[in-house]
Amino acid sequence: MAAKKDLTPKQALFVDEYLRDMNATQAAIRAGYSAKTAETQGPRLLGNVRVQQAISAARERLAKKFEITRERVMLEYARLAFADPRSFFNADGTLKRVPELDDDAAASLAAFEVLEEFEGSGKDRFQIGVTSKVKWADKRAALDSIAKIMGWSVERVRGEISGPDGGPIEVNNTVDMSKLTTEQLRILASIKI
Numbered sequence: 001m002a003a004k005k006d007l008t009p010k011q012a013l014f015v016d017e018y019l020r021d022m023n024a025t026q027a028a029i030r031a032g033y034s035a036k037t038a039e040t041q042g043p044r045l046l047g048n049v050r051v052q053q054a055i056s057a058a059r060e061r062l063a064k065k066f067e068i069t070r071e072r073v074m075l076e077y078a079r080l081a082f083a084d085p086r087s088f089f090n091a092d093g094t095l096k097r098v099p100e101l102d103d104d105a106a107a108s109l110a111a112f113e114v115l116e117e118f119e120g121s122g123k124d125r126f127q128i129g130v131t132s133k134v135k136w137a138d139k140r141a142a143l144d145s146i147a148k149i150m151g152w153s154v155e156r157v158r159g160e161i162s163g164p165d166g167g168p169i170e171v172n173n174t175v176d177m178s179k180l181t182t183e184q185l186r187i188l189a190s191i192k193i
Helices: 009-021 024-030 038-046 049-065 070-081 103-107 139-150 182-190
Strands: 109-119 126-136
Touching: 009 024, 009 038, 009 049, 024 038, 038 049, 070 103, 070 139, 103 109
Parallel strands: none
Antiparallel strands: 109 126
8 A cells, every 4th residue: 555655745735635525626736736737637646556545545544543434334324314303302292402312313413403582671581482493414315325335226327438529439330241151141131121
């Protein structure tokens, strides 16, 4: 595995910048490559074996540092995907306070806002209501991510092949019949089109 010391200073900087946002073109620009050529330099750098190895090594270090494993990522997605809104409420229908939530419910929480409404001022100020807003994480996105990780969703990639200057590819389907045997020629002659 290539270490960053095996890279040029610009390549090493490219690795760091690429890991910020996974945008090869912008990483190339931030690493000091010309903005005019960055669109080709970025992908070229990503194709460099030593750069690829340095990126992989950096990703592995980050995963180890923050204890990120496939199992842990899957657990967090599962918490989002399978969150039960009922776990946010007490038996009497009142909303639980955040410290009262179990780990799974708390993990599925995207936002929690409490607005207290008052009337009057000073000593005459009194509370007239409380509005609590709960926002859960995007359940569908979590399910889509789980399906993708498990290989249950197939992403269709559509490609196009073109000829010179983006034009059509010329296809020539000709058969040199002079090389066919007499038997092969008889079979072809018997085919009705």
